[in-house]
Amino acid sequence: RTAAVRNAKRRGGGEDKTYRQVWTSFRKWVDSQNLSKQPHYLSRDNIDLYFATEIANKLFTPANARRYVSGLQFYADTLEHAGSNPRFEVESSDVKQALLSQKTNYTATVVKSFIDMHDDLPTNVMSVEDALRCIKYSIPRPNWASICICITGGFQIFLRGKSVRNATIPTLRLDENHGPRRPNSTSEQRIPILSQVLPRGTQKKKNERTRVAGAYRHKNVYLCWTSMTAMRLFIYLNEILQDQIHFYGGTNGNPPKWYSHFLVDFRVYNTH
Numbered sequence: 001r002t003a004a005v006r007n008a009k010r011r012g013g014g015e016d017k018t019y020r021q022v023w024t025s026f027r028k029w030v031d032s033q034n035l036s037k038q039p040h041y042l043s044r045d046n047i048d049l050y051f052a053t054e055i056a057n058k059l060f061t062p063a064n065a066r067r068y069v070s071g072l073q074f075y076a077d078t079l080e081h082a083g084s085n086p087r088f089e090v091e092s093s094d095v096k097q098a099l100l101s102q103k104t105n106y107t108a109t110v111v112k113s114f115i116d117m118h119d120d121l122p123t124n125v126m127s128v129e130d131a132l133r134c135i136k137y138s139i140p141r142p143n144w145a146s147i148c149i150c151i152t153g154g155f156q157i158f159l160r161g162k163s164v165r166n167a168t169i170p171t172l173r174l175d176e177n178h179g180p181r182r183p184n185s186t187s188e189q190r191i192p193i194l195s196q197v198l199p200r201g202t203q204k205k206k207n208e209r210t211r212v213a214g215a216y217r218h219k220n221v222y223l224c225w226t227s228m229t230a231m232r233l234f235i236y237l238n239e240i241l242q243d244q245i246h247f248y249g250g251t252n253g254n255p256p257k258w259y260s261h262f263l264v265d266f267r268v269y270n271t272h
Helices: 002-012 017-032 044-053 062-080 093-112 128-138 144-156 161-165 225-241
Strands: 172-175 193-198 211-215
Touching (some): 017 044, 017 062, 044 093, 062 093, 128 144, 144 161, 144 225, 193 225
16 A cells, blocks of 8 residues: 555655645535535446536636645545456546536636627728728738738728738738638638737737637728738738748748748838
8 A cells, every 4th residue: 555655755756736726625515515525435336326416517617626636636546446347447437427517617707708809999990992992002012911911901901000010921920720611521620811910019909819710701902901011011021022931041040031031111201
């Protein structure tokens, strides 16, 4: 038994504060429910009922819920079921189902409390006709791509002007999780969309957490932020870079020059 306890502690990384809290919480719950503690607190029925009625309804993260399995397993291995053969397993099919329910409930709660990045934006935005007029007026001009990205970024994905002008190639991402579902598909597979990452500290409120905003292709190419961004990249990579895109840094380990290039060349005209 002593050797089994030592091996269990070595395998589990030793007792920590979280495990002690889990163990104390579980025993208090068993006592409050007047459940059998003979011969052990950690019986199959007690554990399954605890996870089904208590853990499944908790609103902490799923990772914290898993800590309850690890914590109780530690005390099963080192205390109440030390040296048992076969090993007593805290996790069962009922425990797995309770953890799945907890994860589902937690996700639903987070979604309900999610703060929309478009909240509190002014509602007096330009009309579709005005946006098209501005874009078509800009296209024959030298900086048409930068101007069109600003207009479509604000019009289609509701980004503030500063967020659009802060965009660089590394802040763009191919988002395969939030686009529309593929037509005539029975799976959850979605059509990829283009998204822009808004790092913390670059938004209007400096303490805002990192956010991601994106949009599916617009049926009108003039209003399509994805198309305008793609054309801007083609212009930059073809006319300015004038060599193959690569990922090698300089002699001092600096990133390649395209890495920090702004998609919107706002320095060449007044942005006020």
